[in-house]
Amino acid sequence: MKHLLSIDDLTLDDVDRLMELSDHMSEVNQRANPKVPALRGTTVCNLFFESSTRTRLSFETATKRLSGDVLTFAVSESSVNKGESLRDTIETVAAMGVDAFVVRHGSSGVPQQVCRWTSASVVNAGDGWHSHPTQALLDAYTVRTELGRNAGFxxxxLAVVGDIKHSRVARSVSRLFAKLGARVTFVAPTTLLPVDPEFDHTADLDNVIGDIDVLYLLRMQRERMREALVPNLGEYTTRFGLTPERAGRLREGALVMHPGPMNHGVEITVDPAELPGAVIGHQVSNGVAVRMAVLFDLLGSGAVAR
Amino acid sequence: MDKGAPEGAKQVLGADDVRRATTRIAHEIVERNRGLDGVALVGVQRGGVWLARRLAEAIAEIDGSHVPWGSIDVAFYRDDIAIRPVTPAAVSELPFDIDGATIVIVDDVLFTGRTIRAALDALVEYGRPAAVQLCVMVDRGHRQLPIRPDFVGKNLPTSADETVVVTDLGVTIG
Known part of the structure; x- marks a missing residue:
């Protein structure tokens, strides 16, 4: 692979290979010295035009654990503020000798655009409402390891609950899980569903709560309330939140996942620490392993024709 | 090696030869490491893993001792990443303490020595062995690094472009 831009670009073989590589990376991460020399001499530039804590730190950690060098580009302190165009920024950084760009941007399609301006590999770390492929991969890897689903889903x-319409996470997760064989149900008020939903959908979480293996809660963004797409957060919680009562109706062994950052008291009112199926912390640690796998595949094993 | 022998390959050792060589090496390991105290076998993924297991079984038959064995994947330590496709085989498993142990690295074929260089680097990530020894079923020459085996099943003169395939069913060259 040269780039990772969207889940749609991945074949099942690609997904399998990345999952197997992630097993190796998890083993590395469990060592006293969690570092291998695999990407010595390569440089990865994190270009984050949108705020992010976990994704940026996760990519940074992943690069360092493979012995690559990291350039982190904080847009707020950069020449972008002086009016430098995206293209000039990319070409300037590329001229310093960068092997991969990890790009997050508020507009869909920016990572694809970046590919045209550089010979380096490009990883999409989230673009607009479009795609967030490494999030979907780490979620699939989490389900695969937690439920022993090496052969597929x-x-x-899977039920994805929340603001499906505006969520690149929902789009990527649902498509990847479906690609792996899972049945996907969107749970959301109609104002937060896409016009033509790709998967089964319902506005009643109680309809499906007892029938799912994975409950995937999305972050409820407060600005949606200002846009009057949800009457108020209290009502959202009543209808779509994981309350203690609903948690009690989950199947035994069902997983509860969240991409973070979590709005405690909105999409979830139970303490995840007290939910046996909550694997939110594992998602974060698996994120490092999966991003190591992606970087190794782009810059190491996949950098030459197989 | 999981790849089959190439067309027209010549068999140089049969299954019996490999079995006998394994037993002989097991004797040599016992002799060299009196008491086998702190000795553990580490097979290099993939070709060395079956041989490490066989050697542990052979040692148990000879001596009654239980010698722990494990496997190590060296892909992330290779010096040809991004020059040729390098993909890890199976996750390393070392179910014993490396610190202070005498580790016998086991592989099927010793060629340039670069895999063993990578294996040494990978191994020390898990601890500080008291000593490291090297055991191979076939030494085919053409070393590019100062690495020499301690236990050898068969010295096999080859040309650099030949392929040597070692399994428990025998050794072919072609």
Whole structure:
């Protein structure tokens, strides 16, 4: 692979290979010295035009654990503020000798655009409402390891709850899980569903809560309330939040996932620490392993024709 | 090696030869490491893993001692990443303490020595062995690094472009 821009670009073989590589990276991460020399001499530039804590730190950690060098570009302190164009920024950084760009941007399609301006690999770390492929991969890897689903997700039922319409996470996660064989149900008020939803959908979480293997809660963004798409957060919680009562109706062994950052008291009112199926912390640690796998595949094993 | 022998390959050792060589090496390991105290075998993924297991079984038959064995994947330590496709085989498993142990690295074929260089680097990430020894079923020459085996099943003169395949069913060259 040269770039990772969207889940749609990945074949099942690609996904399998990345999952197997992630197993190796998890083993590295469990060592006393969690570092291997695999990407010595390579430089990865994190270009984050949108705020992020976990994704940026996760990519940074992943690069360092593979012995690569990291350039982190904080847009707020950069010449972008002096009016430098995106293209000039990319070409300037590329001229310093960068092997991969990790790009997050508020507009869909920016990572694709960046590919045209540089010969380096490009990883999409989230673009607009479009795609967030490494999030989906780490979520799939989490389900694969937690539920022992190495052979795929046939028969697995995933419910994605929340603001489906504006969520690149929802789009990427649902498509990847479906690609792996899972049944996907969107749970959201109609104002937060896309016009033509790709998967089954319902506005009643109680309809599906007892019938799912993975409950995937999305972050409820407060600005949606200002836009009057949700009457108020209290009502959202009543209808779509994971309350203690709903948690009690989850199947035994069902997983509860969240991409973070979490709005405690909105999409979830139970303490995840007290939910046996909550794997939110594992998602974060698996994120490092999966991003190591992606970087190794782009810059190491996949950098030459197989 | 999981790849099959190439077309027209010549068999140089049969299954019996490999079995006998394994037993002989097991004797040599026992002799060299009196008491086998703190000795553990580490097979290099993939070709060395079956041989490490066989050697542990052979030692148990000879001596009654239980010698722990494990496997190590060296892909992330290779010096040809991004020059040729390098993909890890199976996750390393070392179910014993490396600190202070005498580790016998086991591989099927010793060629340039670069895999063993990578294996040494990978191994020390897990601890500080008291000593490291090297055991291979076939030494085919053409070393590019100052690495020499302690235990050898068979010295096999080859040309650099030949392929040597070692399994428990025998050794072919072609």
């Amino acid at each position: 046939d028969g697995l039922h």
